[in-house]
Amino acid sequence: MFGLMQQQPLMISAVLTHAARHHGSAEVVSKTVEGDIHRTTWAELERRARRLVRVLQGLGIKESDRVGTLAWNGYRHVEIYYAAPGMGAICHTINPRLHPDDITYIINHAGDSVLFAETSFLPLLATIAPRIAGSVRDIVMMTDPAHMPALDLPAGMRLLCYDTLIDAADEDYEWPVFDEATASSLCYTSGTTGRPKGVLYSHRSTLLHTFSINTADVMGLRAIDRVLPVVPMFHVNAWGIPYATALAGAALVMPGRHLDGPSMHELLNAERVTFTAGVPTVWLGLLQQLRATPGARLETVQRIITGGSACPPLLIEAFNREYGVRVDHAWGMTELSPLGTYNSPKPAHTKLDQAGMERLMLKQGRAAPGIDMKIVNDANQELPWDGVAFGDLKVRGPWVASAYYGDPDGSAVDAEGWFATGDVATIDPEGMMEITDRSKDVIKSGGEWISSITLENIAVSHPDVAEAAVVAARHPRWDERPVLIVVPVQGRTVTPEAVLAIYEGKVAKWWLPDAVVVVDELPHTATGKLQKNALRARFHDYLIKRSE
Numbered sequence: 297m298f299g300l301m302q303q304q305p306l307m308i309s310a311v312l313t314h315a316a317r318h319h320g321s322a323e324v325v326s327k328t329v330e331g332d333i334h335r336t337t338w339a340e341l342e343r344r345a346r347r348l349v350r351v352l353q354g355l356g357i358k359e360s361d362r363v364g365t366l367a368w369n370g371y372r373h374v375e376i377y378y379a380a381p382g383m384g385a386i387c388h389t390i391n392p393r394l395h396p397d398d399i400t401y402i403i404n405h406a407g408d409s410v411l412f413a414e415t416s417f418l419p420l421l422a423t424i425a426p427r428i429a430g431s432v433r434d435i436v437m438m439t440d441p442a443h444m445p446a447l448d449l450p451a452g453m454r455l456l457c458y459d460t461l462i463d464a465a466d467e468d469y470e471w472p473v474f475d476e477a478t479a480s481s482l483c484y485t486s487g488t489t490g491r492p493k494g495v496l497y498s499h500r501s502t503l504l505h506t507f508s509i510n511t512a513d514v515m516g517l518r519a520i521d522r523v524l525p526v527v528p529m530f531h532v533n534a535w536g537i538p539y540a541t542a543l544a545g546a547a548l549v550m551p552g553r554h555l556d557g558p559s560m561h562e563l564l565n566a567e568r569v570t571f572t573a574g575v576p577t578v579w580l581g582l583l584q585q586l587r588a589t590p591g592a593r594l595e596t597v598q599r600i601i602t603g604g605s606a607c608p609p610l611l612i613e614a615f616n617r618e619y620g621v622r623v624d625h626a627w628g629m630t631e632l633s634p635l636g637t638y639n640s641p642k643p644a645h646t647k648l649d650q651a652g653m654e655r656l657m658l659k660q661g662r663a664a665p666g667i668d669m670k671i672v673n674d675a676n677q678e679l680p681w682d683g684v685a686f687g688d689l690k691v692r693g694p695w696v697a698s699a700y701y702g703d704p705d706g707s708a709v710d711a712e713g714w715f716a717t718g719d720v721a722t723i724d725p726e727g728m729m730e731i732t733d734r735s736k737d738v739i740k741s742g743g744e745w746i747s748s749i750t751l752e753n754i755a756v757s758h759p760d761v762a763e764a765a766v767v768a769a770r771h772p773r774w775d776e777r778p779v780l781i782v783v784p785v786q787g788r789t790v791t792p793e794a795v796l797a798i799y800e801g802k803v804a805k806w807w808l809p810d811a812v813v814v815v816d817e818l819p820h821t822a823t824g825k826l827q828k829n830a831l832r833a834r835f836h837d838y839l840i841k842r843s844e
């Protein structure tokens with residue numbers, strides 16, 4: 297027997313129409329690429345999103361077509377976030393910090409038909425345009441006619457102006473209702489080996505994620521909040537905040553491209569932000585700015601969420617004690633839409649003193665409602681939740697990926713539907729998870745991935761390098777940075793400068809190792825595999841010690 301409740305598919309457009317109808321005057325504020333502040337409301341944004349659907353239709357976009365974006369956090373990007381899925385197409389956010397080769401690969405792999413881009417990416421567009429011409433028909437510059445740039449494009453590819461198209465479009469459009477399992481958005485994550493892989497979200501997964509993160513012990517946004525996501529919309533859906541704010545009817549404040557300490561400090565105060573979210577590197581920058589400015593305060597910020605990489609204890613202590621701002625710690629992944637855990641206290645923690653609470657906050661937190669998790673040993677047996685045993689962290693839930701884009705459904709999970717995160721963790725008796733290590737061979741610098749294997753492969757292409765290993769070393773600002781350890785070919789010598797020179801043009805500049813160490817040999821296991829763990833332990837503090 298089925299229940300007798302209305303069967304309404306969970307549609308992303310319903311989140312936007314809710315905001316427009318019930319919180320129509322709530323603001324969406326954006327710092328634009330041109331440097332000014334743009335103000336609109338959820339009602340106006342919904343109206344423009346309808347116009348944008350008309351624009352997309354005019355560009356020949358149909359259901360399931362991929363609509364690429366190369367954009368910062370701003371209102372036009374939010375419009376695309378809603379318009380593309382709203383009409384049944386797919387919003388594909390692209391990380392502009394990747395190397396142009398990876399960006400080209402991602403656009404072609406996704407098969408984007410149209411690319412929306414901000415003017416700040418013009419040099420990148422000039423580089424990639426000839427290589428994406430087989431897929432992308434039009435490039436729409438996310439600007440007004442006054443700031444429309446010139447760009448030579450391959451024959452057949454058009455350069456269009458966002459605002460010109462919107463102004464010419466009509467808004468007579470009704471958001472359609474269709475199967476909630478329909479794909480809504482796509483985001484590539486840089487894997488440990490090989491090329492980036494696409495995570496394809498659905499309307500259903502996005503809505504359930506949005507409801508969950510808005511529960512009180514997770515982000516719990518409210519209509520009176522003013523929310524600034526520093527975490528980019530091009531990476532992990534800005535942690536779902538563009539949807540969660542609309543659902544709550546909160547104001548959304550979009551920081552654009554400048555995420556340095558002084559810019560953040562000014563915008564947080566000027567826009568009376570109450571809640572903000574980003575990676576530790578951003579908060580360390582903000583802290584530095586506050587400390588360097590006598591009398592500086594965060595006038596309205598009540599909560600900062602940090603996630604994306606481990607939270608330095610300094611962040612929690614300094615913001616709490618010096619600025620009266622609570623720092624919440626969260627963990628997630630692109631494959632989890634992204635939120636998996638959030639650190640909110642349980643009754644057992646209420647008696648903790650401030651220092652105890654601050655220590656607790658270093659844990660990544662407990663499962664958001666809807667997510668299940670476990671830790672397992674090498675034999676895939678579940679380990680106890682005693683806060684001591686550590687093992688591979690696995691998760692499952694309705695907003696966890698089951699496969700990567702283009703792969704068969706279910707190919708990213710085991711027979712019981714568990715997804716292996718590549719993180720190593722403990723879980724304590726209260727269900728608080730703490731990441732202790734990572735089994736995936738990657739480095740996370742300032743919240744962005746660097747593939748150690750890619751760096752190793754390039755190093756060994758140097759004629760004087762016999763073997764190479766790249767490991768993550770702790771860094772005070774970026775959390776982790778790559779250190780390259782090389783063994784020269786017998787009878788040859790190699791200098792760090794010579795090795796670094798061969799990376800030129802092959803990887804993004806910020807991927808370059810911070811140090812190159814030449815050694816006589818690298819440690820191996822009995823089966824001849826590199827002992828990365830031993831190297832990680834040895835070089836963990838290398839950069840910190842070097843700077844001291």
Ligand code: AMP
Nearest residue numbers: 532603604605606626627628629630731
């Ligand atoms: P991404 O898909 O780029 O968001 O990366 C997800 C990965 O970032 C996770 O699997 C972790 O390795 C790492 N990560 C995310 N949040 C945290 C956190 N709070 N502490 C430590 N590592 C984190």
